[in-house]
Amino acid sequence: MDILSNLALGFSIALSPYTLMLALIGCFVGTIIGCLPGLGPSNGVALLIPISFSMGLDAISALVLLTSVYYGAMYGGRISSILLNIPGDEPAMMTTLDGYPMAKQGRAGDALVISGVASFYGAFLATVGLMVLSPLLSRVAFQFGPAEYFALYMLAFCTLGGVGSNNQAKAALAAALGLGIAMIGLDKTTGMPRFTFGELHLMDGIDFLVAIVGLFAVAEVFHFIESHGKDSAIGVKLGRIGIPWRDLRNTQGAMARGTGVGFVAGILPGAGASLGSFLAYMLEKSVSKNRAMFGKGAPEGVAAPEAGNNAAAGGALIPMLTLGVPGSGTTAVLLALLLTLNITPGPLLFTEKPDVVWSLIAALLIANVMLLIMNVPMVKVFVTILAVPSWVLLPGVTMVAFVGIYSLTGSSFDMLLMIAFGVLGYICRKLSIPTVPIILGILLGNAMEDNLRRAMVLSNGDWTYLFSSGIAIGLWVAAIIGFVAPIFLRGRLKKPPLPATESYDKD
Amino acid sequence: MTGDRIFGAVMIVLALGYILSAMNIQTSFMSDPVGPRIFPYIIAGVVIVCSLAMVLRPDPEADWPALPMVAKLGAALAVLVAYTYAIKPMGFIIPTTIASGILSYMISPRAVPAALAGLGLGVGLFVLFKVILGLGLVALPRGWM
Numbered sequence: 001m002d003i004l005s006n007l008a009l010g011f012s013i014a015l016s017p018y019t020l021m022l023a024l025i026g027c028f029v030g031t032i033i034g035c036l037p038g039l040g041p042s043n044g045v046a047l048l049i050p051i052s053f054s055m056g057l058d059a060i061s062a063l064v065l066l067t068s069v070y071y072g073a074m075y076g077g078r079i080s081s082i083l084l085n086i087p088g089d090e091p092a093m094m095t096t097l098d099g100y101p102m103a104k105q106g107r108a109g110d111a112l113v114i115s116g117v118a119s120f121y122g123a124f125l126a127t128v129g130l131m132v133l134s135p136l137l138s139r140v141a142f143q144f145g146p147a148e149y150f151a152l153y154m155l156a157f158c159t160l161g162g163v164g165s166n167n168q169a170k171a172a173l174a175a176a177l178g179l180g181i182a183m184i185g186l187d188k189t190t191g192m193p194r195f196t197f198g199e200l201h202l203m204d205g206i207d208f209l210v211a212i213v214g215l216f217a218v219a220e221v222f223h224f225i226e227s228h229g230k231d232s233a234i235g236v237k238l239g240r241i242g243i244p245w246r247d248l249r250n251t252q253g254a255m256a257r258g259t260g261v262g263f264v265a266g267i268l269p270g271a272g273a274s275l276g277s278f279l280a281y282m283l284e285k286s287v288s289k290n291r292a293m294f295g296k297g298a299p300e301g302v303a304a305p306e307a308g309n310n311a312a313a314g315g316a317l318i319p320m321l322t323l324g325v326p327g328s329g330t331t332a333v334l335l336a337l338l339l340t341l342n343i344t345p346g347p348l349l350f351t352e353k354p355d356v357v358w359s360l361i362a363a364l365l366i367a368n369v370m371l372l373i374m375n376v377p378m379v380k381v382f383v384t385i386l387a388v389p390s391w392v393l394l395p396g397v398t399m400v401a402f403v404g405i406y407s408l409t410g411s412s413f414d415m416l417l418m419i420a421f422g423v424l425g426y427i428c429r430k431l432s433i434p435t436v437p438i439i440l441g442i443l444l445g446n447a448m449e450d451n452l453r454r455a456m457v458l459s460n461g462d463w464t465y466l467f468s469s470g471i472a473i474g475l476w477v478a479a480i481i482g483f484v485a486p487i488f489l490r491g492r493l494k495k496p497p498l499p500a501t502e503s504y505d506k507d
Numbered sequence: 508m509t510g511d512r513i514f515g516a517v518m519i520v521l522a523l524g525y526i527l528s529a530m531n532i533q534t535s536f537m538s539d540p541v542g543p544r545i546f547p548y549i550i551a552g553v554v555i556v557c558s559l560a561m562v563l564r565p566d567p568e569a570d571w572p573a574l575p576m577v578a579k580l581g582a583a584l585a586v587l588v589a590y591t592y593a594i595k596p597m598g599f600i601i602p603t604t605i606a607s608g609i610l611s612y613m614i615s616p617r618a619v620p621a622a623l624a625g626l627g628l629g630v631g632l633f634v635l636f637k638v639i640l641g642l643g644l645v646a647l648p649r650g651w652m
Contacts, residue, residue, distance in 0.1 A: 054642050169560035173518065176553040180525060183550070187543040192533045194543060195525070218587070225583055225613055226572050391615035392624045395607030398587070399632055406594060407642040415591035423584065430569045431510050449546040453539050461540035 003131055010358030014366060019064055022057075023363050026065045027370045030072020035080050035382050039397060040089030041073035041273075041313075042329040042436075043216035047397070049337050050209055050404030059341045060356055064363040066337055067317075070330055071123055071364065074273065074313045075371045078115045078306055079382055083108060091273035091309035094281040098294065098301030105297050109241040114299050115306040116375040117248055120368060122259045122307035126314025127364045129263055130321075134350065134357075138322040141347035146455035147466045151475035153448045156269040156325045159482035161437055168483060170433045178441015179448065181206055188446065189453060201413045208336050208442045210405055210414050214421025215428075215435045216333075217401040222426040224394050241379065244299075251303035254284050262308030266315025269327045269482075273312040280308025314364070321345050321357065324447070329436040335443055511565035518558040522551040583613060598647040599637075604629030 013019065033044030045066055052062045077092030082099035095115060102111040144152070161171025184195045185205025196202040261283055262276035284304035285294045294301045316327040317334075324345040326332040338345050343356060350357055375382075405418050428435050452466075459465030467473055529547040572580065586609050593602035608625025612618065636642045 051636070051640065051642070055640050167566060169557045169564075170566075172553060173557035173561065176550050176557065177518075180547070180550045180554065183547050187532070189539055190534060190543050192543055194532050194547070195528055197528075221587075221610070222580055222583065225580060225610075226576055389615070391611040391621065392628070394614055395610040395624060396628050396632070398610060399603050399607050399628055402587075402590065402594070403599075403632065403636055403642070403644070407636070407644065412591045412595060415594075416588065419584065419587050419591070422587075426580075427514070430571065431514055432566065432569070433514075452546060453541045456540045 002135070006354060006358045007131065007362060009355065010360070010362030013060060013355060013359035014064065014362035019061065019359070019363065020366065022061055022065045023068045023367045024370055026068025027072040027367050027374060030069035030074075031076035031079075031371065031374060031382055032072075032385055033069065034073035034076020034078075034089055034092075035386055036076075036388070036393060037080050037084070037086045039220075040077070040330075041070055041091075042333050043213075043220060044073050045069055045330060045333045045337070046209070046212045046216045047400050047404055049333070049340060050213065050408035051400070053340055054404070054407040059343055060359050062337065062341060063356065063360050064367075066334065067360060067364060068367040068370075070334060071310075071313060071367050072371055072374075073330075074123065074310050075116065075119045075375050076382065077309075078119065078302075079112065079375075079379065080386060082111045082115065082302070083383065083386065091277050091312070092306075093274070094277045094305035094309075095302060097281065097305075098296070098298050101295070101297035102299070102302065107244075107297070110244040110247060110299070111302050112379050113241060113243055113376055114247055114251060115302045116372065116379065118251065118255045118258065118303040118306040119310045119375065120372040121255045122262055122310035122312075123314055123371075124365070124368050125259050126263050126266065126311040127361065127368065129311075130314050130318055130364075131361055133267075134318050134322050137318060138347040138350045141322055143471065144323075144347070145469070146451040146458065147468060147472045148475065149451040150448060150455060150466060151472045151479065152323060152325055153444050153451070155475050155479040155482065156327075156440065156444070157437060158479040159269050160440060161434070162483040162486040165434045165437075166432065168487065170431070171437055172483075174428070174433050174435065175437035175441045178438040178443075179445040180441075181211065181438075182442045182445020183449070188450065201411070205446075206417065206442070207409065207414060208439070209340065209408065210418045211421050211442050212333055212336055212439055213401050213405055214418040215425040215439060216329075217397060218418060218422025219425025219429060219435070221394060221398050221401075222422060223429060224390070241377070243376075247299040251299050254288065254300040254304040255307040257283055257287070258304035258307030259311040262311030263315040265308070266312030266327060267318050269319055269325055273309040273316065273328060273330070276312025276315075277305035277309035281305040321349060322347060325444070326440065329439065332436060332439050332443060336439075339443070509565075510569045510571065511561045515558040515561035515565075519555055519562075522554040522558065525551045525554075579613060583610065586610065596648060599633050599644045600629045600646050601648070603632060 030044065033039045034041065048066060048069060052065055057065065073089060074091065077087060077089040078095045078099065081087045081092045081095040082103050085096050085100040087093040087096055099111045099115065102108065157175040161168060161175055165171040184202055186192070186203060187194050193203060258280035261280045265276035265279055266273065281301065281304055284300050285291060288300050290298050290300055316331045320326045320331040320335055324335065326335045335345065343349065343353065402415060405415055425435050455465055467476060526548060529544050532543050534542050586606050590602050590606040604625045607628040608621050611624040612621035615621065633644060633646060637644045
């Protein structure tokens with residue numbers, strides 16, 4: 001039982017009081033980030049990376065803290081979905097469909113408990129799945145050479161662009177933009193500067209944290225200033241919280257199905273938690289006996305998408321840890337964290353740094369239990385925090401973004417760059433150009449080029465080498481299908497009418 | 508429509524500039540078969556193809572803000588840029604108070620709450636980051652302490 005002994009190792013590290021405290025703080029902050037509209041898992045984690053890095057946390061501590069934030073944000077998103085009819089983050093959008101009607105019927109407490117338990121169910125099983133599947137996948141990944149990795153990166157971009165956006169050209173443009181930005185700086189192989197225009201600040205390339213915080217957090221500031229007032233919703237009073245045992249029993253099936261669908265959606269590169277919760281909801285709607293109630297406050301309609309999005313959050317960690325290819329915006333941000341900490345995710349991670357991986361997994365299991373406690377009996381604390389007015393919240397978020405980048409790099413140039421990325425993010429959002437592929441491009445650009453060039457060294461410049469192995473061909477085919485198929489599926493798979501609010505956070 | 512077309516056109520120009528700049532990348536005598544230029548060329552090619560698609564088949568027009576809102580966003584941008592220049596010489600608290608006060612006023616135009624929010628954030632965040640989290644921030648301009 002390899003897994004059990006590894007897990008014991010993980011728990012021996014994760015159970016130290018210091019790590020437990022970090023997990024607790026992470027869960028708490030994460031839930032707050034999740035439930036505040038306008039702050040979602042990806043920009044929340046992005047804001048915290050520079051800060052935790054400047055605090056000098058070691059790799060394991062920083063990972064535990066920020067993945068707790070990540071899971072916490074996934075839990076927290078449902079709170080504002082249910083109480084305000086505003087999804088706290090994009091994956092929580094489906095929860096508004098039945099959560100808010102339930103709240104209007106005076107069952108806000110029930111909806112919060114059901115969705116909290118569903119979140120736990122999904123996240124916990126997905127973490128177990130992560131534990132079982134990652135070592136297997138990393139064994140497969142050992143056979144990957146540069147050609148396979150290059151194809152894998154193509155797959156990530158193609159599915160992310162295909163599934164996550166409505167216009168293939170815009171998604172591909174975004175990815176290319178990111179890759180283009182990644183090229184700035186010294187070329188690793190020849191040591192020659194590229195696209196630096198003599199600017200010394202650009203020699204090291206553009207720090208991806210600057211880009212991420214700019215594209216996610218600063219862009220959000222501009223968007224928020226423009227849209228404030230439109231998003232004000234009438235909140236629903238929260239009464240006493242009891243445990244609706246009967247509903248919990250009746251929604252077992254919904255939670256199990258949601259978890260399964262969400263987990264698979266999470267593993268697929270590019271799909272992420274939003275798709276997980278969407279598919280979980282649609283599946284539940286078509287199989288449930290209670291179908292007529294959907295959209296009018298069906299407990300299953302709350303349980304399924306919440307289990308789905310939390311399971312997807314766990315599933316998305318699998319390709320990120322074993323292959324170094326993130327499946328969603330937030331895992332792209334977590335990849336940025338790993339790279340900042342000098343941890344290279346990939347198959348070697350599991351053999352070379354088992355302590356990091358397994359303590360992370362143990363911390364995730366612990367965080368889940370903490371989150372269940374925080375999000376069910378203590379949910380009122382977060383409901384109070386939800387009352388923070390936006391005219392305090394937004395300047396606060398902005399300043400946290402600046403402090404983070406400033407204390408990380410100490411340079412005005414990087415802060416200006418961050419603002420520029422903020423403007424770019426705002427424009428992209430207006431033109432519905434997805435920003436996640438830009439981030440992914442910046443993160444993966446150098447590795448992608450590196451693998452291409454290594455492949456060409458191996459083959460002595462023969463480009464057919466890229467399609468020379470079965471795995472590589474399979475990945476290329478999957479990439480093409482992932483990019484093209486959504487064009488045809490889009491007509492069939494219409495999104496259901498969503499509540500009259502905007503999405504806040506691309507996941 | 509126009510938004511997509513303008514963005515696409517700008518991107519094409521940028522991509523051409525990118526190719527031009529890539530042509531000037533020095534290659535050392537010891538290089539791999541691909542060299543440092545090919546991958547940038549490929550990227551620029553993808554950008555051009557996608558931008559052409561945006562120019563030729565634009566999506567329905569985005570919902571652009573009206574002129575007063577553009578001015579407001581411009582002002583917010585100016586505040587942020589000024590902030591990046593102010594934080595080094597002025598220390599953390601004063602620029603943060605002013606910048607967050609202005610941003611707060613932009614969201615909810617009431618002077619007193621905005622001023623209080625600014626002051627609260629300026630001092631509160633300093634305490635949080637410097638005292639509790641131990642980041643290296645300077646509170647006030649150098650001469651004052």
